[in-house]
Amino acid sequence: MNAGMTQDAMEASTGEALITLLEKYDVDVVFGIPGVHTAELYRGLAGSKVRHVTPRHEQGAGFMADGYARVSGKPGVCLVITGPGLTNTITAMAQARADSVPMLVISGVGRRGSLGHGRGALHELPDQRAMMASFALFSHTLLSASDLPGVMARAFAILNSGRPGPVHIEIPVDVMQERVAALPARVPALPSNPHPGRGDLEAAARLLSEARRPAIIVGGGARRANDDVTALAERLDAPVVTTANARGLLAGHPLRVPASPSLKAVRAFLAECDAVLALGTEMGPTDFDVYEDGGFPTLKGLVRVDIDAGQLARGPRAEMAILGDARATAAELCGALGAAKIGGERRGEDMARRLRAAAFEEIGDAYRGEVAILDAIRETLPGALFVGDSTQPVYAGNLYCDIDTPAGWFNSATGFGALGYGVPAAIGAAIADPDRLVVALLGDGGLQFSLAELGSAIDAGTPVIFIVWNNFGFREIETFMIERGIAPEGVKPTPPDFDSVAKAYGLAFERPMKLSDLPASLRRARDSGRAALIELRMPFDM
Structure with a gap:
């Protein structure tokens, strides 16, 4: 037996190995509808700690995984059959891609020798993986059972770092019947998210502290950063505008503004600010331009913080673009502010109160x-x-x-x-x-x-x-x-x-x-x- 391998995993079936690996990655529930093309993947499920939840439709499996992921903070996992089972799941995967929700979809696919031949096999698609690769963050065909640990490691690294979204692994039905010689005793450590450099933090802290009228916009990327965003807002005495996916942050706090940036009142307020910190929001039209009037203003002193470098290159032009996790960056910005003197008489709570009233009236x-x-x-x-x-x-x-x-x-x-x-x-x-x-x-x-x-x-x-x-x-x-x-x-x-x-x-x-x-x-x-x-x-x- 190889060093670091567990004896109890010797000669496991692909399905048994899959469930064992899911357990090692702290997966406690999967959503799916079994079929003859995935039955082998269920082989290890009954004796595991992983709960199986059966929807009425594979789209429901995907949406259940989405809701589970948003609340738990862990990837939602689906098991679906090849062909229609997977295409039924696509809508849910696309929603997860749009809203940056981590979702792992494991599907079947035809036998390796049948792929790409178009002979009319049951549930056959011309190129199932290519279809998924067009919108999944990662799509892989498992051509050998021995590759399973490495493919799962790559999938969970993607799911747990950077901007999350859907990941897809397809397993040919003949590979499902192969034996996996051994599994690692421990799965690889998950990568950490990027952190901003000290220079960027100090420059952003200086810009925000010297502003006379700062504001903060928070999006779904900051939804788990309530304490850090609250501390930063209080330190800056800055009203906090929450997008739909961040709603509930600063609950009950006098600096909260639970209103859409598409509203004229919110836009007018932001246009008058001389510094705006945007944390974990893509600043996309479904939050910032619901009425498609193109009226969102150019923001002065815009500092954007996002975990996705590509996203920082899209949307409004920023004076500073910081690559980093919203929660960690908010905390580190508080530290960078230190004892800095906060400029102006900000009256943040009064501005937030008046803005809440104006937005509600609008x-x-x-x-x-x-x-x-x-x-x-x-x-x-x-x-x-x-x-x-x-x-x-x-x-x-x-x-x-x-x-x-x-x-x-x-x-x-x-x-x-x-x-x-x-x-x-x-x-x-x-x-x-x-x-x-x-x-x-x-x-x-x-x-x-x-x-x-x-x-x-x-x-x-x-x-x-x-x-x-x-x-x-x-x-x-x-x-x-x-x-x-x-x-x-x-x-x-x-x-x-x-x-x-x-x-x-x-x-x-x-x-x-x-x-x-x-x-x-x-x-x-x-x-x-x-x-x-x-x-x-x-x-x-x-």
Whole structure:
């Protein structure tokens, strides 16, 4: 036996070796639907510590992995069959790529000798790996079982450093049946993320400390940096604007501005600042130019911090571009500030208070009504995690909403913008943190993309509260068409009777008729101890 190899891994099957390696990389759950093309990969699962969760559709597996990863901070892992199983997962992988979510998708593929020949084998694609390589951070075909440890090491190095996203490994069905001679006793250490140099930190600290009117913008890359961002904001007395994927940072803090940079009030404020620190945000249009008016201003004294060098070269031009992890850089900036004198009379808390009021006023009556629903949920279920699909209350919340806990808000309405995300992502989130209450915000149209996953919530024992905003169709699209003089077609898919759907799957059900009834419905749903469906049928009495 080779030095450093474990005796119990001698002559393991590829599937057994795969599960053993997943355990070594601290994977505790995988999402997938088994098939004859992946059955061998399941060989080692039953005797392992890895939990398997079965969705109703492979897209659901991907979205569950996404929600799990965002909450746990670990990669979400999927096992799917070759061909349709993998193509069903692509939408979820694309959402993960857009939102920088670490996801490992392990799929089957045909026998090595069949690849590229186009003979009509079951589930065959012309070039499955090439298709995945077009958007995955890394895609690899395992041509020999002996290569598995090295390929897994490379995959997890990519998943745990730099800007995360989806990674794909495909295993031919004949390789699945090979034996792996031995596995390493320990997996390689994961690489660390880049840290900025002292010169950059000192220059950024000097620029920010000398400014008379600084501000901070935080994105999803800083969602786990609450304490460090808070300390930095307090040291600079700077208002903090949180994008949708950072919402919940500085919860309750007087320097928080939980409002979109697409709002005119926020843009005007940022344009008047003489220094802006952007932490972990790609500064992309789904956060910074929702209305596609091209009106986001040129920022003076812009310092961008991002973990991806390529991203620093895109978007607004910065006076300083710092390659580094947002959390570590925020902490190190605080240290670099030291005892530096902070310039001007900043009155950061007063500016933040006035900006919160102006942004809330700007979103208009309809969105303020939907934010009132979000506030009612937050006040009734403090500390709940909000997971959203693309629907009106989510659009409203992405523009403005106060969330009472860091990393307490995420949805698919930014970036790739997939429908059908909310139900499975909420299940994945609940599996990642079973002690936390999860609320899923859904539209009746989007819910029907993944309606069957309500049954997966029951199977997985996740007591998610699913809230469906039922306006009997795709109301946003209908309004968009009407406003542009287009006769609306295809915008009225008939929703099911949600009461009957809940009964069919075994969910608790509530249908409050007005906002004042919602808190009691939420409490009953929570106290049921099982997954629950709450329908808000339009028009809803506010």
